[in-house]
Amino acid sequence: MNDSYLNFVNSPLGARVARSLGLPKPEVLRRYRADAPEFDGIVAVGAGPSPQLLDALADVVAHIGMTSVAHPGAGLWVPLANRHGLMTGRFEPAAPAGGSQARVRALVFDASGIDSSAQLDSLYTFFHDALRSLDQSGRIIVLGRPPESRATPRAWTAQRALEGVTRSLGKEARRGIAANLIYVAQGAESAVEATLRFFLSPRSAYVSGQTVRIGTAPATLPADFDWTQPLAGQRAVVTGAARGIGAAIANVLAAQGAHVIGIDIPSATAALDAAMRQIGGTALAFDIAAPETPAQIAAALDELGVDVFVHNAGITKDKTIAKMSAAAWRDVIDINLSAQERIDDALLEAGTLRNGGRIVCVSSISGIAGNLGQTNYAASKAGVIGRVQSMAPFLAQRGITINAVAPGFIETQMTAKMPLALREAGRRMNSMSQGGQPADVAQAIAWLAHPGSAGVTGQLVRVCGQSLIGA
């Protein structure tokens, strides 16, 4: 739970030692705090030819009260910003040494109009000029159109190329800067706000190198909600809520206004009760793997219904396959994957999960890349990705979204018990040079659970600080 190296190199003495020895100096990430403004400072805006998303962007920047500057390549920004009542000015590049220039909190580039590989040079010009102006824990957001929606192979190709740029920027920016790519479908411009807010906010501190698609979901995007309490009046279930990441999820959903129903195994009742008491939630003791549990959960929740269901509960029973017991295989698959399937079936059949609701599942980078000693766990977590992809079209008829988050190295009691060398490798092998916090996973889940995230479904988002480990 405690990254002593991170603390050390951020102390006055440690910073000197690290500098003189050339050691990595992970940044203390700027994270969301209820007692600090979520949004402040300047967004620097860039754009390629024929940008199509500046209007939607200006709307959001105005709503959240940030100011902006326009790179010379984004000349269209100025009249738009004025129309949206947004304070704006001209971009002035930082001096090569950094230093005295006013720094910006976010670089946002509208690449939506790029339809050939040659036009990618507009990204070069913007990030070449602007990257040094970006603050610590700053944000890089590239906006594009889903490649497969483009009319020509060349436009598809150019939009697909954005991934390479964004991920490289995430790897070279350092200083706690996160870089992400958002593909906005034609017609989904009005559905971008919740996602843009998340990626501009300190809530997304440990989400980097990700590609997110926003589709059209006009039928289910609510007309209005309170941005400070977006889950007000909603009921959210979190499995495995007694401790660790599950408890963090419960906390964040409660902070956003939800009434949380925490589920955990009967042996964790005391911890679960305590966790739920803290947030005014409801504790339900269930073994999610028991065959009778899905019907019992549906019955327990039936009267009031559920708006958000977070499948977080999971276990590991690691062994190489030759040494793994049949029970270790079966239990991990059953608890991490099959139980989710049975519970969703019961809730959907009973109509307990309301139309327009949200399902969020916890996968893992092991489910993406596989892992030594985790054939069972990786199968279950890869299966979770399949669940999200397969259920999304089916649930869309009810306006329900289903998505997954895949945590990387997160500082928990579990990782605290890892051997030192493995733990250090896991912590440092990512663009943030540090592990994430349970709250980082929870904030990503809250974004996916948000009423404004109606256009996001069938997707997998890693919360891994852009971990090197992939597939």
Add this chain to the structure above:
Amino acid sequence: MNDSYLNFVNSPLGARVARSLGLPKPEVLRRYRADAPEFDGIVAVGAGPSPQLLDALADVVAHIGMTSVAHPGAGLWVPLANRHGLMTGRFEPAAPAGGSQARVRALVFDASGIDSSAQLDSLYTFFHDALRSLDQSGRIIVLGRPPESRATPRAWTAQRALEGVTRSLGKEARRGIAANLIYVAQGAESAVEATLRFFLSPRSAYVSGQTVRIGTAPATLPADFDWTQPLAGQRAVVTGAARGIGAAIANVLAAQGAHVIGIDIPSATAALDAAMRQIGGTALAFDIAAPETPAQIAAALDELGVDVFVHNAGITKDKTIAKMSAAAWRDVIDINLSAQERIDDALLEAGTLRNGGRIVCVSSISGIAGNLGQTNYAASKAGVIGRVQSMAPFLAQRGITINAVAPGFIETQMTAKMPLALREAGRRMNSMSQGGQPADVAQAIAWLAHPGSAGVTGQLVRVCGQSLIGA
């Protein structure tokens, strides 16, 4: 080009030193050699419920002259094998210590009938029993159905879970063992042979952790060809053929019977001429980035036409974006990406690339994951992925396939110049604990160029020894 650590730990003294210090001991990979049998030894066959691909598998195993054993869970194999005239027997697990038991060359599991997460336990049983019997440089192949083709979310989920199992097996098997997953579409059973041969062969030594899809392409699967010289009578163009990976591609395509036309820049004419002379190929000096080149290439090739076009030429000009020159950005995008687009347009418009032909592009793991100092290169290589995805449906009308390979750390003159620490990290951070050879990339390209690979299109296959680095 020379991995001295690999050589050292595989010497008698080095092996003792490595053992006593607990150092990793990368295996000397078994690679294809013209003077050794490509296929020999035993395939151990396993299956889940209702396997649908055993018939196709038996056909291939019989053709290549391997023998087989059936795991108790694959009882259907025995009568099938008999029908295909295949020598077969019962599987006997190796003793826990390994040792005296006859070892097998490949473990092949037919998971095509698995339609629920609980049925995944059949994979556990087979690999639990069989993994210790697998030889050094052995092969693990899991056969499934494309998840998105399944009728129910649960079947989709279970098929998707196979990726987690296969990738974990690749990471824990060590000893030079490669593990891959092949999804065979319904109706594409007759199109599996070229792909199964590749993944069973020492040709795929450095391809691990990959997922390949075989679709239906009956119209373009040739009735017959010579498996030892599948490209006999064909003309194959390779760009950047003077040296390195390009020269290796030219060699392998020539060894498979193709007449190779090597293209490289005029300044490399001497090297190109020498490389082409060795294989009886034709040398063409062109700067592929010059605007007039596409038409000139089309004109030069027009009379006889082309069957295979390999876009291999590429450059790097690495710098972090703030320090990168506009020319470094432009040149890398233009040579690595835009030039490919212009050349394909010219060849397709002129009909120079024959119907039923093959395009293979060289991408990179940088294009997948991004890389520090390579915003330009990663953009170009991510764009190549977009090219393959976007062109595939369009080219299918002509029976042309387009695919990409993404090399990981390959031992070349370029990597020999890297700083030691970076080079060692690149070499060891994969399941083979070593870099690949240019021939490994070339063999993967030859598989995609194969007339029998008509069902493989729009895909990206990494040649990276299951590098940790992903996206």
